[in-house]
Amino acid sequence: MNTEATASSTEDQEAIMPTLGSLSLAQLKQCNDYYIVSAAFIGAFVLLGLVGNSLTVYIFRNASNQTSTMYLICNLAVVDVMVTLLFLPVALPPSVGTLSIFYIAYVSNLAYTLNQISIFFTTILVWQRYISVCKPHDVKYWTKVSVLRGMSIAAVILSIGVYAPGFLKYTVNRTSAGQFVVQTTRVGSNPIFYYLHTVGIMNLISYVIPVSVISYATIRLIQSLRDKTALVSSQRARRDLTKSVVVIVILFIVLQSFRPVRYILLSVFNPYSMAISCQGPLMYFAPIPPFVTILNSSVNFLIYVICAKRFRQKIAAIICGRLNRLVPESISGATNLDQ
Structure with a gap:
């Protein structure tokens, strides 16, 4: 795929792509109805993500006994808030001026960079739970906040490094009809760059490696959950958190499967x-x-509420305005989850 071929492909597809002026009223209504429904779903989960992740950060950062698990959950929640905010413009229909055009060309890559950080943080979280539950002899080192902080910083740097070339892949141009369109640059249309970076490195970093690590750790965690039945209260709290992490990563694996599909379609439709x-x-x-x-970044809060009894009690206390009247032992028991 060279530049000339890309330009030719662009002209051919512009000829077959429908323009707003050529559409009937019924077709336009069909589009508007779909945009309204999809925007409602996206907006609802963005709101859920903002509120839920904010409450998650509030609860764990105000806990009396900070742990490494809470540190990772807070980091993940903060990044997920930024992810949901940057994906909010997706709720707007593509026909809204040129906003969607510039979003695809520039802002979407930043959103996916933050999503990659969220992926790495999820991987670190499930790995930390795996070490805590299945490798008790290694807990002392791998659950140190200083070690996890270093891993988190490395994850941020790697995510930025992998996604930085994405800002050079697209440019915004006008068509002969006066419409703004996103087109690939010479870098983006270079087949070596595309297959090495977009298909190879990005899929390896964003999907293959995280899913492999998470799948292995999750299988071991599920085996551990099956082996433990009679638990005292403090152990049950830790088990609830482990169950939450297992549900989160199973949903993560399913939802992240759409990423490779998107990369393929980006190359096919130009x-x-x-x-x-x-x-x-x-x-x-x-x-x-x-x-x-957005769904992946928003539902963690609901999973904590459903799977973790102590977390659910804290949320109920906040809603009922009784947070300050909680017994200190309950707070300690609710947060001492990974020892």
Whole structure:
């Protein structure tokens, strides 16, 4: 795929892609109805992500007994808040001015960079739980906050390094009809760069390695949960958190499977912004990858509420305005989860 071929492909697809002026009122209504429904779902989960992750950070950072697990959960919640905020423009229809065009070209790469950080933080979290539950002899080192902080910083640096070239892949141009479209640059249209970076490195870093590590750790955690039945209260709290992590990573594996599909479609449909426009071939697919990313960053809070009894009690106390009347022992027991 060279530059000339890319330009030719762009012209061919511009000829077959529908423009708003060529669409009937029924087609436009169909698009608007779909945009409204998808925007409602995305907006609801963005709100859930903002509120839920904020409450998660509040509860764990105000705990009387800080642990390494809480440190990782707080880091993950903070990043997930930023992810949901940057994916919020996805709720707007592609027909809203040129916002979607510039979002695809520039902002979306920043959003996926933060999502990559979230992926790494999830991997570190499940690995830490695996060490705590299945490798008790290694707990002293791998659960040190200083060690986990170093791993988190390395994850941020690696994510930025991997996704930084993405800012050089696209540019915004005008078509002969006066429309703004996202087109690949010489860097983005270079086949070596595409297959090495986008297909190879990005899928390896964002999907293959994290899913492999998480799958192994999750299987071992599930085996450990099956082996432990009679538990005292403090052990039950730790088990609840482990169950929460297991549910989170299972959902993570399912939702992250949409990322490789998106990378393939980005190469097939050029310009991508035209393909996702009203009545374009990817109109119905367009909101799915960002929606599942928002979903993945938003539902952790619900999982904690469902799976962790002590966390659920703290949320109930906050809602009922009784947080200051909680017994100190309950707070300690609710947060001492990974010893």
